[in-house]
Amino acid sequence: MLIHPHIDPVALQLGPxxxxxxxxxxxxxxxxxxxxxxxxxxxxxxxxxxxxxTWSKQDIEDILFYGVMGxxxxxRLGYCLFYKPLYYAANPLEVFAVWQGGMSFHGGMLGxxxxxxxxxxxxxxxxxxxxxxxxxxxxxxxxxxxVGNFINGELWGREADPTLPWAMVFPxxxxxxxxxxxxxxxxxxxxxxxxxxxxxxxxxxxxVGAVSGVFMIGxxxxxxxxxxxxxxxxxxxLLALGMSMGQWLCVPMVAVGVVLWWxxxxxxxxxx
Numbered sequence: 001m002l003i004h005p006h007i008d009p010v011a012l013q014l015g016p017x018x019x020x021x022x023x024x025x026x027x028x029x030x031x032x033x034x035x036x037x038x039x040x041x042x043x044x045x046x047x048x049x050x051x052x053x054t055w056s057k058q059d060i061e062d063i064l065f066y067g068v069m070g071x072x073x074x075x076r077l078g079y080c081l082f083y084k085p086l087y088y089a090a091n092p093l094e095v096f097a098v099w100q101g102g103m104s105f106h107g108g109m110l111g112x113x114x115x116x117x118x119x120x121x122x123x124x125x126x127x128x129x130x131x132x133x134x135x136x137x138x139x140x141x142x143x144x145x146x147v148g149n150f151i152n153g154e155l156w157g158r159e160a161d162p163t164l165p166w167a168m169v170f171p172x173x174x175x176x177x178x179x180x181x182x183x184x185x186x187x188x189x190x191x192x193x194x195x196x197x198x199x200x201x202x203x204x205x206x207x208v209g210a211v212s213g214v215f216m217i218g219x220x221x222x223x224x225x226x227x228x229x230x231x232x233x234x235x236x237x238l239l240a241l242g243m244s245m246g247q248w249l250c251v252p253m254v255a256v257g258v259v260l261w262w263x264x265x266x267x268x269x270x271x272x
Contacts, residue, residue: 001178002168007151025148029141030068034060036137036199043203046133063119063134070115071108078107083233083245105142105223106249128209128264135215136198142219143191150183157182157229173231182230189222209264216257220250 012019037060041050049055079102080088080095088095116134120127149155153172157180160167167178197218202211224247232244239248 001162002166004153004156004168004170004172004181006153006171009152021151022148025144025151029144030064032140032144033064033067033134033137036140037063037134040133040137040202045205059123063116063130066115066119067112067134070111070113072111074111074114075103075105075108078104078110082107082249083236104249106246106253109253126208128212132202132206132208132211135211136195136202138215139191139195139198139219143187143195146183146187146191150181150187155183156180156231157185158231160229179231180229182226185229186223186226189226190219194218194222207264207267209260213257213259213261213264216253217261218257220254220257223247224250224254 007021009020009022010018011021011024038057040046041055041057041060046055076095082104083102113131116130117127120130153170156168156170156173160178160180162178164178164180166181166184168181169176170179173179194215198211198215201214227244227247227250230244230246232238232246236245238244
């Protein structure tokens with residue numbers, strides 16, 4: 001069995017200022033988004049829009065700002081509503097105690113949907129046109145986040161067969177049980193694999209909404225599978241049908257993605 005290496009969560013200490021590895025993974029996620037989004041501007045038909053002056057590099061920075069706000073607000077509210085609704089109903093002020101931890105990807109995704117809808121409305125652009133643009137640029141950020149989870153030794157996996165070559169003991173779990181390094185599984189699946197699939201799919205002209213649909217189907221499916229190896233939240237455990245909360249949240253995500261993709265490819269509309 002492998003032992004999770006104890007990594008100091010503080011990457012750099014400058015007097016009273018502590019720079020955490022987790023914060024650096026967020027910076028890496030933002031930098032990757034900006035770099036990939038600039039490459040996206042070279043794809044058809046965004047390159048044509050840049051030539052016409054209707055898309056620019058400034059739009060990328062603005063979308064990132066809106067997206068960060070959506071991730072933070074949506075992720076926090078989603079965690080409170082999906083994972084501990086009774087607790088936060090009884091302690092509403094603790095919703096703002098973000099330093100205590102507690103973020104939900106699915107809530108963050110809904111927050112990004114709202115944020116991009118506001119951006120699209122302000123710029124008078126179709127909302128799905130915007131989400132199709134950013135979708136291939138998101139998985140690398142998710143991958144960076146999973147690296148942060150692994151460094152912190154959090155969100156560990158379920159018990160694994162001790163003979164599994166990469167079974168790992170996570171001391172932060174409070175036990176010496178060998179577990180699946182589910183953070184790595186998610187890094188490879190929802191991060192790298194989803195990025196490759198989306199990037200290749202989006203390089204060719206697609207109907208409006210199709211790329212967004214593939215993102216939702218891809219992430220939802222890969223996260224659903226990864227949840228079989230990830231330890232469910234201690235205060236929730238497994239829910240109906242032996243599925244975790246993360247899996248139940250993926251079900252409507254995949255369903256909406258399938259409908260969105262099917263509707264997009266069947267419409268007689270211009271591809272992009």
